[in-house]
Amino acid sequence: MRSTERRRQISSLTAVKGRVTVIELAEKFGVTAETIRRDLATLDAQGGIRRVHGGAVPSQNYRTEFTPFESRAQSALDAKRRIARKALELLPPPGSTLFLDGGTTTALMAEALATSGLESIPHAPTSGYVPPYKLITNSLPIAKTLADSEYFDIQLLGGKVRPQAQAVVGNIATQTIAVLRADVAFVGTNALTLNHGLSTPDEEEGAVKRAMVTHAEHVIALVDATKFGLDYLVSFAAIEDISTVVTDLQPHESYVAALENAGISVAFAEK
Template sequence: MYAEERRRQIASLTAVEGRVNVTELAEKFGVTAETIRRDLAVLDREGIVHRVHGGAVASQSFQTTEFTLDDRFRSAPSAKLAIARAAVEHLPPAGGSVFLDAGTTINALADLMAENPAADQWSVVTNSLPIALSLSARDLDSVQLLGGQVRSITQAVVGDTALRTLALMRADVAFMGTNALTLDHGLSTADSQEAAVKAAMVTNAHKVVVLCDATKLGNDYLVSFAAIDQIDVIITDSAAPEPFIEALREREIDVIIADAE
């Protein structure tokens, strides 16, 4: 296992369980305690965990830091592709309608949709400039990009125009990304305008499918845009801690674990 992947799993475990122990982590990952200490030092510098004697504890603050699209595309690419492949199974039948939220995992799903023979028969609405450009470049005509202001860091369309348009729409399935997911705060993100568009998609869809790699689990961002009970399906990866998965399933959410090939 690469160091980046190990740190990703450590971050997720810390967020969900609240505290991790160096010795237990070393046994779990089959590395030395010194390697784990270096991992925790890196995660501490990044503000993901707080180092304490013998291990680390989860950061308790609501996060506001956003990463660029390039950084997001580089983060956990194999997990995101596996999640996108699993999400294909939840696309509506030909002729159905889909909301595609802005996000790199959703972008991976859009690429897979474009390769599907039924692609031209879906009505797609998105607030993601990269997704709209990607789908239209593949000669798909039934793609609507919401109007409004484009946020430079995420290239997502936000604002009153997008919200007014969404208020008139309904979709069979909304595929949603998120910066974070907790049991009490639900789905959350850093920006209130982006959260408003996400919330409108969730509200106006018959089925909500969340594409969420394990690094998002147990973390909190500033603005909540959907409660846990608004989610029908969560697709995550094999690094997701089992106690958190069990807690989601106890709330009658269909949790799917996508294994990277």
């Protein structure tokens, strides 16, 4: 495991558990205590954690508040709709397998797919049989929106329903994803920073998102400009895990340059 990935996981573990020790981290990652101390020193200098005797505790930089799905659905709505429509251009050919996680922008993407039909699907033949996508989601709204579409074979993950997010979470969902593989994962996020990657305030939602990212060939993050520079409790993807970021036209150019320098495509939704 690369040091950057190990440090990202240490940041998330510290945020979730409230306190971690050098000994437990060394055992978890299979490295020496001295390596962990260097990691903690680096993270402390970056503001990701605060070092204490024998380990680390969270810094106060991470946001923890959770906004219900209905409220989030109204935030930056025009930008999210444009991002959702732009994301349709990045669909792989029909017959591919997709992950769509539980989020407001991915839900708008599903609505766009349901209303625009065949013409919204790249690479689809203009006539004749179109093999359906296999679409795997933990989102109740997405499953409902696309349930009657002839172009999608929907698999709704099992598990515990989290009402605030209208999504399925828990061990059953993550264990199911672990035996699957998708060509593309379309994921939403509450926040994006270069150090902490994509993050969310809820550990269980983050676990499902992380599983989708891990088991997808390509990861497309749908991120409106209000999410750049925010940092929430649970990191579920490092910047290096992302293939493409789809956003509106407002992110600071320093973010765009940094993403492109990291080999990540940035697609802009037109007004």
